[in-house]
Amino acid sequence: MDIAIGIDIGGTNTVFGIVDKTGKIYAEGIIKTKGYSVNNYIELLSSEIKKLLDTLKVNYTLTGIGIGAPNGNFYKGTIDEAPNLEWKGTIHLADIIQKQFAVPAWLTNDANAAALGEMIYGGAQNMKDFLFITLGTGLGSGIVSNGKLIYGHDGFAGELGHTIVVENGRRCGCGRNGCLETYASATGIKRTAEELLKKDVSHSVLQQYSKEKLDSKLIYEAAKKGDNLALECFDFTVDILGKALANAVAYTNPEAIFIFGGLAMAEDLLLKPLKIKMEENLLYIYKNKIKILPSQLKNGEVAILGASALVWSEK
């Protein structure tokens, strides 16, 4: 059986798993990302993966290793100055992993990896042109055109979350203002709620939560129950994201836009109105052609599946 290993490096934890071509995860593991030097981290990661491989009860051929990592540079196989990681400078992770396991290794950022996961295992299996958008802490995205993920010249393509959509808008973690992800993400909708709560004097169930406790899930629950302020949060998010998607369509004319993340569950509150808002703003040649679809990848699997999909898409 041909297998791939998928490794997803997050700011706090690193998850990894053994995956076959159909997207079945045979085994998985987790280690902390924080608290190690690069060398110690890689040593631990490799030994944990080797242990995991030893648990496999089938004959297998290890085809390759895919890695999803913040600021992942596909061409160099490096992590370049990732603000969320403790390691500074450029880390040649793919090369090191490749030597450890004597199989090819590839590396890209987590949203690009997830887009490949959608293409290899998910709803985009028969598509050659689509956008993948993940609404989490930020807004991550991957663009597939002509059946290939677009990496761009330096390996950093597909940063729709950092297109500036509001002039002098909200402060973004990237140091600029008005980036799409400051509005359209789990964090963005929370910021919207906070802004509205400051202004609003009428009753909203969201008033009872502390700043720490308030999150996109609570806003979603409140909106489902008809809370006006929570509904306004969704309207505002839909307005900004819908217009941004209409512009995005004019770049690569995708067949579909996949939305991943907890908010993508909000079909009536997010996906349906998003489609309407996007259609309102589309150039006429694109109207009624572009689907907005929930990702078919599961929340608990996307990290490992996405990273492992790098292997099948590159082999």
Add this chain to the structure above:
Amino acid sequence: MDIAIGIDIGGTNTVFGIVDKTGKIYAEGIIKTKGYSVNNYIELLSSEIKKLLDTLKVNYTLTGIGIGAPNGNFYKGTIDEAPNLEWKGTIHLADIIQKQFAVPAWLTNDANAAALGEMIYGGAQNMKDFLFITLGTGLGSGIVSNGKLIYGHDGFAGELGHTIVVENGRRCGCGRNGCLETYASATGIKRTAEELLKKDVSHSVLQQYSKEKLDSKLIYEAAKKGDNLALECFDFTVDILGKALANAVAYTNPEAIFIFGGLAMAEDLLLKPLKIKMEENLLYIYKNKIKILPSQLKNGEVAILGASALVWSEK
């Protein structure tokens, strides 16, 4: 000698020429686009091209025919409801031309064709990821990623001129408001001058021209001589286009952005400040990596070269 034929269909005229792989144009011709039924037009076009081929004094192999046309649909080889042409509905031009000449024919819009021209004959010959932008009556664009032009799912990718960059902005020919091309194009800069002339009471040399006479060339000439209002037109255009290009980079992370059109000649007034404005607005991972370059295609040749480049890029 292998040759290709390039045909460019404009609202008024159609130009066509015989081109080799190096971009040398051996012969060219022109007919009116207006005033014919589709059938009569195609009949005339074919007979004129055949006459042109007869003038060739070398042995040649006709490799294929490329067509640049408004609303050109690459996949279907059709012109779909082009507002600037007299023919209504869908015209299956590539199929008809293919039969007439018994060689493959491809069709796309003129800006996509010009992007291919830059890749095959011009400044992007060694590039796999670039944007091509033409500043004319509108703003046309073509996106090349992974060495391939992005056509998208329906064949209409690369319409950066119709991304909305100003909320409730200038009325666009497409029926919406605030499209990039209403600001950043020869027509756009003229509109900027008109708006500023209405407000301005100080002296500008541009005040002497009628609305009909005023054009981007006169604005450029005035700006070169230090006319404040004309300089302000360039500043305003650079501000909007520079920010739009910074956003565009976040999509496909190009190596370079090529600018074509009369305004691209304005190096000190447009290209240099555009680079500065784009850099100011770029996400940090892209800074100091993206070139802004004038197109290396000649104004009088771009239409035929672009269309003919379709052949070499598809063969």
